[in-house]
Amino acid sequence: MLDLKFIRRQPEEVKEALRRRGYPENLVDELLAVDARWREKLTYLQELRSEHNRVSEEIARRKQAGDEAAELIAAMRDLSSRIEELAKEVGALERELQERLLEIPNIPHPSVPYGEDAEDNVEIRRWGEPRRFSFPPRPHWEIGEITGVLDFARGVKVAGTRFVFYRGLGAALERALINFMLDLHTREHGYEEVFPPFLVNRESMVGTGQLPKFAEDMFKVEGEDYYLIPTAEVPVTNLHREEILDGDRLPLKYVAYSACFRAEAGAAGRETRGLIRQHQFNKVELVKFCRPEQSEEELEKLVADAEEVLQRLGLPYRVVVLCTGDLGFAAAKTYDIEVWLPSYGAYKEISSCSNFGDFQARRANIRYRPHPKAKAAFVHTLNGSGLAVGRTVAAILENYQEEDGSVVIPPALRPYMGGVERIPAQAR
C-alpha cells in the first residue's frame, strides 16, 4: 500500500508508475476524488461530534448541580441522529478509499528497467556452462518415470492434475534439498530458521499483498477464515505484523521451509507436464526486515545467498532483473534467478527475490524506531526463494542425467542422502 499522503502530494509520480507498469492511471484520480469527499464529510462529522461533547459535558454539569437539562437533552437527541447518519456516510467512503488504496501497486524502484512483459527483462549475469550432452537429454518427467522417483499418474488419481508423488530416492532427494538449503542459510548466511503455519487468516494475506486483488490465485478453506499459503513469505512477513521492531536488531533475517499452494488459475494448459507448475510444491524462503536505507544492499545480498545454493549444486543459472511490466504487484524491484533446464533449452525461474520497500510494511503495520526516542517508521521488507525445491529436483534430474536414465547426485547433497551417489535407472 502506498502512503495516501504521498498520493495526494505527488499524484503525477504515482500515475507515471502506473503507466510504466501497464496499469490504468485513472486509478489515481478516482481515488483522490473519493479522498476529497471523505475528508470533507469527516471534517463536518468531527465538528458535530465536538459540539456533541460540549453539550454532553454541560448536561453533566447541570445534573450535578441539580438543575434542569430537558431542553438540552432534546437537542442532543437530534444531534445524535445527525451524527449517526453522517458517520455511516463517512464509514462507507472510508471503506471505499481503503479498497482503492489496496489495489494500487507499488512504485517501481528507479533502477528497474522499463518494459511491457517478460520479454523485456534484462539479464544481469550468468554462472556456469550448460552441459553438452553426448546423447539427447530427456525431460525430467521422463527421467522420473524411468527411475521411478516421480509418480505423476498416482498424483492425479489421488488428488488431481498438478499433483505428484515423490517416491523412494525422489522423496529422499526432495527432503535432502530442503535440509541442505536450510543448513546453508542458517549456518553460513546467518538466517534464523522458522517453521510457519501453512494456513493463515485473511489479514495476513492482505498484509503481504495477495489479497484483496489476487483471491483467485489461492486456495481457501471452505467456511473458515483460513487460506493455504502460496509461499512462506506470507506467514513469515506477517510474523511481525502490528509490531514495532528494535532498530538496533535490524536487519532481521529468517529462513523458512514450507509447502506452497497455488490455484494456478489462468495457467490452464501451460507447463502441464512435470514438476514445474504444481498446485503444491516445497520451497525454502528467505525473508528480511530492514531499515529503509539498507534495503537495496540487502536485496543484493539476498540474491547472492540464493545463488549460492545453485553454485554448490553445480547448476548453471542466470540472473535477470524484472522490467516494470513484469514486476509483481507489491514489489519495488525483483531479480529472478533462472536455472538451466536442458528439456526447455532455456533458463527457467527457480527463485524470485524482491524488495518491497515499505509497501508490505504499511499494509501489515510493521515498524521500527530509527532512534530510541524517535517516532516509529515503517521497515522495508524483502524476500526470495532460496530455492523452489521441486524445480531444483527437475534441474538436478535433467542436468545430472546419464544416457541410461540414471542420475548423479551432486556431491554437496550426498551427505544429506546417506552417501548415495546416484539414482539408478531403475531405482524402484
Add this chain to the structure above:
RNA sequence: GGAGAGAUGGCCGAGUGGACUAAGGCGCUCGACUCGAAAUCGAGUAGGCGGGCAAAACCCGCCUCGUGGGUUCGAAUCCCACUCUCUCCGCCA
C-alpha cells in the same frame, strides 16, 4: 465440542452510567540532590486520523479501554454477537 473465568496504556492493576480529561504502582526518559551511584524528590512518558498548512515544529479537533453492533442526551462501566487467553471436561497426532 461443552462449562466456567477473563481481556483496561510498555508492564501490573483500580475502575457498576456524567469530574474517566483512565487512579495507583512498576518500568523508561529528563532534572534536582551526590565526588559518583543507590535511595529520595520533581517533571515527562500510547497510537491513529482530520484541520490550521506545501512541509517541520507547534496548535486545535476527532477516534481508540479485545472486535463489531445495540440501549442512552451521555458507556471502560449496561445488553447482544464474535475473537482471543486461561482453567476443567470430552476428543485427538
